[in-house]
Amino acid sequence: MKSIIQKIIWGILGLLMIGGLFMPGTDKVNAEEMPLPSPTETAPADIIITSGNYGYQVLNDVTNKSATLRKIYNYGEEVVIPSEIDGYKIISIGAPETSQRIEQLANGRWGIDVEKYAVFTSEDTLVKRLIIPEGVCYIQPNAFHTMKKLEELKLPQSMSGIYTSYQNIREDNFMGAECIKEINFPEEISVGGFEGSVIDKLIINGSFHGHHGDDYISAMTADVNTLTVKQGKETKRHNNIIDLGILGTVKNVVVDSDVKSLYMYGGKFENVTLKNSETEVTCDPETSDVCKITTSIHNIKIKKKKSKYEYSWKALSAFVGGEWYYNKNQKAVALKKDNEHKTKYIIYAKNKKGKYKKLKTISKTKIKLTKKQKIKVEVVCSEIKEK
Secondary structure, eight states, X not given: OHHHHHHHHHHHHHHHHHHHHTSTTOOOOOTTXXXXXXXXXXXXXXXXXXXXXXXXXXBOOTTSOEEEXXXXXXXXXXXXXXXXXXTEEEEEESSOHHHHHHHHHHHOGGGSOHHHHOXXXXXXXXXXXXXXXXXXXXXXXXXXXXXXXXXXXXXXXGGTTOOSSSOSBOSSOSBTOOOXXXXXXXXXXXXXXXXXXXXXXXXXXXXXXXXXXXXXXXXXXXXXXXXXXXXXXXXXXSSXXXXXXXXXXXXXXXXOTTOOEEEEESEEEEEEEESSTTOEEEEOTTTEEEOEEEEEEOOOEEEEETTEEEEEOOOOOEEOSSXXXXXXXXXXXXXXXXXXXXXXXXXXXXXXXXXXXXXXXXXXXXXXXXXXXXXXXXXXXXXXXXX
């Protein structure tokens, strides 16, 4: 009987402690358990505090005095968003998602009043350069709905390394921007939006997630001319990940030499150039289309066999079709042969004038020559066109 009473008392104390942790205003919070502020509203979405040219909404964050930026009233072609307003740290931009979801449930996704949630206007045609300050972790849906003249978008490092169930840039942002020159995404960022936009140069560091789970409504659907993949300083994954979503198209992907492994999911990739031929490339054939992979072999072994010289090198490690799985060491292993792509090795030999001239094209990873000479090998893995 005594043990039962003790259990009941301890249970009540436990509930009181848990309740204390989640009460607004309390300081009983472990900072390690809450590495990022949570964009949860404490006031109705229509209560916006005006301060000069800005309108903001206070957020419920027990670790910081924080707010989300809701409106900018006077602005020109360049906008630099402040990191703090009236002593409140700006950790989010736009109306918290919960308030928008209530309206969506009532009127449908396209039935909400976008003008009410847009920081500028629902279809801005003025802003060309937008700088988001350090400290901002999230851009809420419809905050920067349509940005037709946007050329430059600068994002903070505070958006890096926080890929969770909540996207850093939510859907219905930066749409219709056909003149974006360059975006450098922080590491491990999760991004939606950009529907109908064109990005000339996109740089990703580590991994890039273009949608959340199976929700392709929130996928990043921009068309990109050149996408550069860098390893990233803080990347701890075995694989760098390009998760573009289903509708995005990239003309050229350039993969830096220090990238060990690349996983491509969603989107169409017309040409992938590997600076390191030993970079492992894996593509999900159900959601992605990789038209061509090109690289140059830098490590060529030479061995003399009787009267000939044998040149050999490692095969291109690419799984862009067929069926495959990851083993316990997170290495891609083929289950079914890829019958949709063909790998060719183009051999060039250096002539007396010091120029490389095409010698032959083969499908094997070695070639025998009658004399010793300097060669280089280019690799092309491309789709087999139907006759």
